[in-house]
Amino acid sequence: xxxxxxxxxxxxxxxxxxxxxxxxxxxxxxxxxxxxxxxxxxxxxxxxxxxxxxxxxxxxxxxxxxxxxxxxxxxxxxxxxxxxxxxxxxxxxxxxxxxxxxxxxxxxxxxxxxxxxxxxxxxxxxxxxxxxxxxxxxxxxxxxxxxxxxxxxxxxxxx
Amino acid sequence: xxxxxxxxxxxxxxxxxxxxxxxxxxxxxxxxxxxxxxxxxxxxxxxxxxxxxxxxxxxxxxxxxxxxxxxxxxxxxxxxxxxxxxxxxxxxxxxxxxxxxxxxxxxxxxxxxxxxxxxxxxxxxxxxxxxxxxxxxxxxxxxxxxxxxxxxxxxxxxxxxxxxxxxxxxxxxxxxxxxxxxxxxxxxxxxxxxxxxxxxxxxxxxxxxxxxxxxxxxxxxxxxxxxxxxxxxxxxxxxxxxxxxxxxxxxxxxxxxxxxxxxxxxxxxxxxxxxxxxxxxxxxxxxxxxxxxxxxxxxxxxxxxxxxxxxxxxxxxxxxxxxxxxxxxxxxxxxx
Numbered sequence: 001x002x003x004x005x006x007x008x009x010x011x012x013x014x015x016x017x018x019x020x021x022x023x024x025x026x027x028x029x030x031x032x033x034x035x036x037x038x039x040x041x042x043x044x045x046x047x048x049x050x051x052x053x054x055x056x057x058x059x060x061x062x063x064x065x066x067x068x069x070x071x072x073x074x075x076x077x078x079x080x081x082x083x084x085x086x087x088x089x090x091x092x093x094x095x096x097x098x099x100x101x102x103x104x105x106x107x108x109x110x111x112x113x114x115x116x117x118x119x120x121x122x123x124x125x126x127x128x129x130x131x132x133x134x135x136x137x138x139x140x141x142x143x144x145x146x147x148x149x150x151x152x153x154x155x156x157x158x159x
Numbered sequence: 160x161x162x163x164x165x166x167x168x169x170x171x172x173x174x175x176x177x178x179x180x181x182x183x184x185x186x187x188x189x190x191x192x193x194x195x196x197x198x199x200x201x202x203x204x205x206x207x208x209x210x211x212x213x214x215x216x217x218x219x220x221x222x223x224x225x226x227x228x229x230x231x232x233x234x235x236x237x238x239x240x241x242x243x244x245x246x247x248x249x250x251x252x253x254x255x256x257x258x259x260x261x262x263x264x265x266x267x268x269x270x271x272x273x274x275x276x277x278x279x280x281x282x283x284x285x286x287x288x289x290x291x292x293x294x295x296x297x298x299x300x301x302x303x304x305x306x307x308x309x310x311x312x313x314x315x316x317x318x319x320x321x322x323x324x325x326x327x328x329x330x331x332x333x334x335x336x337x338x339x340x341x342x343x344x345x346x347x348x349x350x351x352x353x354x355x356x357x358x359x360x361x362x363x364x365x366x367x368x369x370x371x372x373x374x375x376x377x378x379x380x381x382x383x384x385x386x387x388x389x390x391x392x393x394x395x396x397x398x399x400x401x402x403x404x405x406x407x408x409x410x411x412x413x414x415x416x417x418x419x420x421x422x423x424x425x426x427x428x429x430x431x432x433x434x435x436x437x438x439x440x441x442x443x444x445x446x447x448x449x450x451x452x453x454x455x456x457x458x459x460x461x462x463x464x465x466x467x468x469x470x471x472x473x474x475x476x477x478x479x480x481x482x483x484x485x486x487x488x489x490x491x492x493x494x495x
Contacts, residue, residue, distance in 0.1 A: 007165060024165035024206070027193070047194050048261055060234075060263045066190045067264065070165050071208050114260065121259070123238065135395040136258025 009073040013038070014082025022069045029053045029064035032079060040080035040109045044138075051137030054110035054117070055079050061117025063136075080109035083116060092116055095150035103141035111137045115151045127152050127159050160196050164205035170212055171369060175339045177207045178367060185209050185369060187230055188265040190257075191273050199283045200274075200290055215268075215371060218242070223377040229268030229370045233323065234259065236267055245379050248406050251387040252326035258396050268370035271324060271334065271350065274361065275317035275427075276398055278302055288314045289358045304465040305398065308473070309457070310426040315358030316463055319351055319428050320398050326387065328429035329404040329421035330378050336368040343368075351428030358427075381406035381419060386483040388476050389423075399424035401473045405480035407444060413485075415439040415448070420456060420481070425473055432456045444485050446478060453477035 006021040013036055020035055029046070032038045032055070044052030046065045053064040056078040064077075083090035092112050095101070102108040114137045124130045130151050131144070139147065152159050164183075168174040177183060182204030186192055195201040209215065215230040218239050225241055236242055237253035257265065274280065279287045279298050286294035298306055298316055306316045324347075332347040351362050364370070385406040391397040402423035408416040418439040422430040435455035442448045453474040460470045 004162075005164075024163055025160040047197065048190055048258075051258065051260060054260055057263075061260050062264045063190070063260045066193050066261075068165070068186075068189065068193070068206075068208075071186070071189070071210065073167075117263070118259065121234075132395055133259050136260045 007070045007073075009070055011069075011072060011074075012076040014078055020069070024068065024070055026069045027065055028055070028057075028067045028069045028072055028077070031069035032064060032077070038079050038081050041113075042106055042109055044107070044110070049138070050107070050110075051114055052107050052110040054114045054137065056113055056117055059117075059120060061114050078113070078116075080113055083112065090116070091154045092119070092150065095154050096147070099146045099150040099153065101143055101146035101150040102139075103143055107137060107139045107141075111139065111147055115147075115154070118151065119155055124151075124155065124157065127157060130155070130157065160193075161199070161202050163196075163203050165208065166205065167208045167211050171215075171337055171371065172339075174207055174209050174212060174369060175337065175367065177205070178369065179339070180205055183207055187269045188232070188261075189269075190261050190265045191269065195274060195281075198281055200281060209369070221374055225375045227267050227373045227375070229266060229372055231267050232263055233257070233265045233267065233270060234262040236323075237262065245377075245382055246326075246330060246375060247382055248385040248387060248404055249323070249326040249330060249375070251385070252322045252402075252404055255387055255389045255399075255402070256322035267323070267373055270321050271327075271370065271373075272362065272364070273320050276320045277306060277317045280317060289317055289354070292357070292359045299463050302465065303463045305400065305424070306463065306466050307426045308460045308462055308466060308469050309422075309430050310353045310428070311461070311463075312354045312356065312358065314356060315354035315427070317354065317358065317427055318424055319361070319426070321429075322387070322389065322399065322402060322423060324351070325402055325404045325421045325423035325429045327373065327375075328431050329406060329419040330375050330381070333374045334364075334370060335372045335374065336364060337371050338365065338368045342371075347429075348431070354427050361427075378406075380408040380417070384409060384484045384487055386480045386487060388480040388483065390472060390476055401425060401469055401476050403473075403476045403480035405477070405484045407439075407481065407484045409444055409485070413444055415442055415444050418452070418481070420452065420477060422456065422473060422477070425460075425469060430456070432458075444481070446482070449478045449481040450474070452481070 042052035044050035048063040048066040184203040217228045237250045334345045389402040406419045418436040435452040
């Protein structure tokens, strides 16, 4: 085993094709933050328990801390930096502002990416569904009521 | 993380060849394995990424039943139309587990191979017979609130953490595996094992074997009256203290034609006592019969202090799950 072997990989990140050489042990989260210069995705627990590192992989929300970058060679990743359309915020970003859905802001990128995944999945019909399907994202400020409101607003779910 | 080699074989044969290397392990979703590698609990010398292998992610009809590919994601399985329609108990159990992010990544094969969440197993600074055979078990006299009350051994009181597997046990699933020298099928009851004197061995999967798919027999008669009760320390996103997968097939007069009951969170494997199900057969679906079945399922249960409460909790959860299963059909008004 060569501990320092580099694996060449290509990822499409926020619509841009990028090439990297990574050791086998580099997680997707660490690649985004340390090698791609995209620090919007946060490292919280690093064990899949808090959701701060949530990104969209091929359009689906995942914990970036629990997958290896080398496993995602050829795949497409969307981070919080890729959600806005130029200077126009993503509707979820705007809703989080409108509903005061963040305090310290650390969990916010993961919350918004998770909510984007939730909207795309189309399984939530009620505010209780939204709460349940946002349960992989922990906010220690306790902004949950506003977060649920923001997501419901974008999904036009009656609260 | 300790360094490891990485390979992406193109087919099952190439994967089996790569897995023959000492210390090599397959990785699929990785949601448990990578966590364990980060904690230093598992130290594979090589990871064999089976995700690119075509054909292992399909969910499709299989004769009268259903075939679930090992690489199908837990979320795709739970939301699959055939699973929702014919095996709603399985869908409910999967959706009771983990978080949406984890279910999007975790695979069906990997779900079966989850390791216990016993805190001593995870903490490499403590002894643990499962992680280091012969080192001891601090859990028996320690933090055992989450741990087993049935089928334990002096060496280990760990529980299997899966929700999905509890439903698969109730639904009589079969696990299909491949090795270099051929294929074999393992009835779900025989897949996970009790700790005994070798608690480091979780299942009967042999080194060099790869799970290819899981099959379910036709279980449509259990698709109307079912319930997955999961009791945990918070409402969502936590492992079960006790869980119950229950399904009933009732005659028009309310007597039980057949019952299925499996428990999670109580043993080293999903716990099912078919004798208890037979106790219900031919009797009115009601509290008296449900309590007797619960007593039978929990015969021989013992607590280790902090988890003593699980014995009455499990009894109540069984009765509740069966009661809910009966009422579920009334709520839906589904035709029979």
